[in-house]
Amino acid sequence: MASGRRVTEAFLDTTVFVEITLREHQRRQAALERLARYTATILPTYAIKEFRAGPLDTYVWFHNLLLQERSLAAAVARSAAEAAFRPNRLRTAVELHAHLLKEKFPQGESPGQSARRMRLYLRKLVYKSWDMRETVAARRTARLGCFPEECPMANLDGQIVLRPIGCVRRANCSLVDELRSAPEQIGLLLAVVESGPDKRENRSRAKALRYLQNFQDSQRFGDRSCRGLGDAVFALTAPANACILTTNLKDHAPLAEALGKRAERL
Amino acid sequence: MTMHSRAQEIETVGQVQQHGVIRCVVVLEDRDAVRERLEDLLKDAYWVPIPEKDWRQCRVWAERLVRYFILDIVLFEELSAGFHALEEIKSIAPDAFCAIVTEDISRVHRVAQNLGADHICGKSDAELRDLLRRLDNVSVVLTERERALLAFNEVGQRSLAISSLLENDETVLAEHQLITLEPPLAAAFALTGLGDDFAMLIDALRFALVNQPGRQLSTKQWRLWLEVLDRAFTVHPMDCSTATDLADRLERAGWITEPPDFGLLASFLLDDGIGEKSD
Numbered sequence: 001m002a003s004g005r006r007v008t009e010a011f012l013d014t015t016v017f018v019e020i021t022l023r024e025h026q027r028r029q030a031a032l033e034r035l036a037r038y039t040a041t042i043l044p045t046y047a048i049k050e051f052r053a054g055p056l057d058t059y060v061w062f063h064n065l066l067l068q069e070r071s072l073a074a075a076v077a078r079s080a081a082e083a084a085f086r087p088n089r090l091r092t093a094v095e096l097h098a099h100l101l102k103e104k105f106p107q108g109e110s111p112g113q114s115a116r117r118m119r120l121y122l123r124k125l126v127y128k129s130w131d132m133r134e135t136v137a138a139r140r141t142a143r144l145g146c147f148p149e150e151c152p153m154a155n156l157d158g159q160i161v162l163r164p165i166g167c168v169r170r171a172n173c174s175l176v177d178e179l180r181s182a183p184e185q186i187g188l189l190l191a192v193v194e195s196g197p198d199k200r201e202n203r204s205r206a207k208a209l210r211y212l213q214n215f216q217d218s219q220r221f222g223d224r225s226c227r228g229l230g231d232a233v234f235a236l237t238a239p240a241n242a243c244i245l246t247t248n249l250k251d252h253a254p255l256a257e258a259l260g261k262r263a264e265r266l
Numbered sequence: 267m268t269m270h271s272r273a274q275e276i277e278t279v280g281q282v283q284q285h286g287v288i289r290c291v292v293v294l295e296d297r298d299a300v301r302e303r304l305e306d307l308l309k310d311a312y313w314v315p316i317p318e319k320d321w322r323q324c325r326v327w328a329e330r331l332v333r334y335f336i337l338d339i340v341l342f343e344e345l346s347a348g349f350h351a352l353e354e355i356k357s358i359a360p361d362a363f364c365a366i367v368t369e370d371i372s373r374v375h376r377v378a379q380n381l382g383a384d385h386i387c388g389k390s391d392a393e394l395r396d397l398l399r400r401l402d403n404v405s406v407v408l409t410e411r412e413r414a415l416l417a418f419n420e421v422g423q424r425s426l427a428i429s430s431l432l433e434n435d436e437t438v439l440a441e442h443q444l445i446t447l448e449p450p451l452a453a454a455f456a457l458t459g460l461g462d463d464f465a466m467l468i469d470a471l472r473f474a475l476v477n478q479p480g481r482q483l484s485t486k487q488w489r490l491w492l493e494v495l496d497r498a499f500t501v502h503p504m505d506c507s508t509a510t511d512l513a514d515r516l517e518r519a520g521w522i523t524e525p526p527d528f529g530l531l532a533s534f535l536l537d538d539g540i541g542e543k544s545d
Contacts, residue, residue: 018536024529058535072527076534118525124517128510 009242010038012137013234013252014050016245016266017043020136021129022055034266035136035245042242043137046175046233049147051133053166053227059126060152060160066119067159070112126152126160141237146171146223166223173221179212179229179236186213188258189232196254204228235259349381356382365397 012035019031035041062079069075130152133140143149146167153161167173180186190209196202208228215221226233231248235255238244244263246252252263352364365385366378378386385400387393517523525531 022536023532025524027529055536062531062535072531076531079534114525117523118528118531121523121525121528124510128514131510 008038009040009042009239010035010245010264011234011238011242012041012043012047013231013244013246013248014047014054015247017047017051017133017136018055019247019266021132022059022125031266038245040139041137042239043133043140044234044237045141045144045147046237048133048140048149049144049166050227050230051129052162056126056129056152057162057165059122060162063119063122063126064159066115066122070115072115072118073111075115123160144174146174166227170220170222173223173226175226175233175237176212176215176221179233180215182236183213185236185259189235189255192254192258193232201230201251205230205232208232231255235261349377352378352381352383363400365400367394367397
């Protein structure tokens with residue numbers, strides 16, 4: 001066994017997949033090195049679904065915005081205006097803007113060219129990250145019939161098209177039977193979520209867990225409910241001997257521990 | 267012969283031009299049986315695979331097909347998918363020849379005509395032969411984009427010739443050989459309508475040659491570039507893996523580099539999403 005290697009199976013959550021695929025090069029490399037500490041790794045399809053609907057869609061959106069604005073500063077300004085109600089994001093936008101104001105473009109490169117270079121790099125990451133869902137872990141969980149995993153494609157204008165974002169409309173969740181196979185576990189998770197901080201994410205998770213708890217075969221468990229479950233899905237579906245690997249231990253640890261499982265920080 | 271293997275035969279614009287397409291057949295229903303018979307009748311047909319599950323993205327597929335001028339025979343199994351494709355292809359390339367082949371002409375006739383179908387016929391041998399005769403008579407008009415593609419193709423052909431020389435002796439690459447690439451490269455640089463996959467390649471070369479005056483590409487870099495071109499011509503329209511592979515090659519060669527602001531931008535884009543949730 002290699003030195004420092006953990007004899008543990010790692011069940012990757014969405015934040016880890018993001019760290020490995022969408023961050024700057026140095027962070028991506030560091031994350032991959034940390035992942036190599038584990039004897040085996042599993043990427044659940046649910047992480048891919050969250051990844052597509054969240055970070056990947058954001059990258060595609062910003063790529064397409066850069067295509068329209070043809071300036072990094074203008075694209076950041078426009079997206080910051082749209083994110084004004086999100087203090088963290090706004091703070092980063094101000095920081096990024098201050099950096100851009102100081103930026104000295106390489107000789108002969110206009111702001112438009114600089115924006116294009118950024119856009120092509122984003123484009124590369126969008127393609128590559130989507131491709132890596134098949135290779136980043138030793139194995140991935142089964143594909144879901146409700147989630148078609150269509151590849152990102154480019155249209156004639158150069159815009160990236162990512163459709164559908166989530167599951168097929170009006171499809172019933174392919175995961176629902178597995179999720180409700182242990183009703184007592186759903187109750188335990190619900191108790192943890194209800195006693196947690198009063199935040200939007202917890203409110204929608206509690207609502208989805210309650211719906212799952214009382215779910216009848218005649219009902220439909222759709223995309224919104226599925227996404228509402230969020231971190232609870234990882235706690236419910238991680239193998240008993242695996243640890244849930246995340247950058248967000250604060251949210252994952254109580255859920256995993258409630259079911260006698262472990263969560264670890266990447 | 268599978269659709270996929272036939273599709274791989276489409277390699278160069280010249281090849282497509284030689285066969286005189288922009289044209290398209292949309293076949294509805296009973297796809298495999300019709301294809302078999304069309305294959306018998308039209309031995310050198312090029313088949314364009316549309317993944318069954320991708321029919322919902324008809325517009326994107328139609329754009330790809332039109333972009334690369336490989337509209338020859340497109341088969342759809344489902345009625346709605348075929349109609350979607352027909353509508354999209356006609357909106358993008360009104361001159362593309364589109365036919366509907368179906369057993370139930372009376373049922374689809376009005377819809378197909380409204381959507382711009384040029385030919386509607388049944389599946390009998392006589393009708394299919396007639397359809398193929400119509401296809402043979404579809405003339406090709408070189409559009410600006412097609413001329414641009416041909417220029418790009420010329421770059422590819424000359425590049426491949428140089429590549430063969432490199433295979434024999436790495437030191438043989440002389441300036442006069444590179445000079446033969448200049449006119450078509452200038453034309454290729456002027457391209458705007460090829461879409462980002464090719465634009466990315468062109469841009470990479472532009473950055474390497476134009477934005478860094480004085481920098482000479484090494485033999486190794488040239489070889490890589492030629493390989494990229496070679497690959498691009500044999501696999502387009504590119505899928506996700508191929509585009510990734512090309513981008514990786516370009517990044518390894520230093521032609522696509524991580525922009526200096528990228529870390530900050532990634533934080534900006536991810537900190538409100540899943541990625542930046544941290545303890």
